[in-house]
Amino acid sequence: MSIVQTYLIQFKDNPVNWALLFILLYLLRCFTLSSPSKFGSPKHPTVQVFKNYRPVDLLPFTGENGSPIFMAVNGSVYDVTQGQSFYGPGGPYANFAGHDASRGLAKNSFDKEMMVDPYGPIDKLEDLAADEWESLREWENLFKSKYLLVGKLVENNTK
Numbered sequence: 001m002s003i004v005q006t007y008l009i010q011f012k013d014n015p016v017n018w019a020l021l022f023i024l025l026y027l028l029r030c031f032t033l034s035s036p037s038k039f040g041s042p043k044h045p046t047v048q049v050f051k052n053y054r055p056v057d058l059l060p061f062t063g064e065n066g067s068p069i070f071m072a073v074n075g076s077v078y079d080v081t082q083g084q085s086f087y088g089p090g091g092p093y094a095n096f097a098g099h100d101a102s103r104g105l106a107k108n109s110f111d112k113e114m115m116v117d118p119y120g121p122i123d124k125l126e127d128l129a130a131d132e133w134e135s136l137r138e139w140e141n142l143f144k145s146k147y148l149l150v151g152k153l154v155e156n157n158t159k
Contacts, residue, residue, distance in 0.1 A: 048150040053077045055100055055118040056156055062098040063088035070150065071143075072100040074125075074136055077151035078143045100153060103128075106136035122155055 011017045046068070053070070058077065061070035068081045069088055080087045080097075087097045095112050096104060104114030106128050116123040128136070 048079055048148065050149070051151045052154045052158065053151045054154055054156045054158065055116075055120075055122060058098045058100070058153075059118055060098065062094075069097045071096050071098075072102065072153040073105060073143050074102050074140045075122075075153050076140070076143070076149055077153055078147040079150045080143070080147050082147070102136060105139040106132040108135055119156065122153060 058070050061068055063069040063084055068079055069084060070077055071080050085091055087093050093110055095115060099115050099118060102125055103116060103123050104110055107114060
């Protein structure tokens, strides 16, 4: 008896071998029939170059029409797009999107009255109390740990 015949007899007599054969055939079928489009084509994340942003430059970055969402906090500009449910249209902090949110965050007020005119000078926050500065630092640390830093906030008359 040849070795092939011996294997066929052992294969035929043992039900575990049948189960293993079916599993192997199933896996082969899955791998050979799956197409790359089933999983979608891989996308490279959008690259944001670190640069200077004037307050007026931030205005389009509100999440409207699929745009990214940028916010300035204490002189730094963050891409908060991944927090769209908070900062995007309809979110509880949506009025901060595309603006310098420093004063509102420092005062823990999310009202539109906290927003500084984006066409005017940057708010120097000189009238903040010590506890408001502490609040702003806590928010800033949260943004640093959670969101991508994409730039620095500079005066409107700067390039």
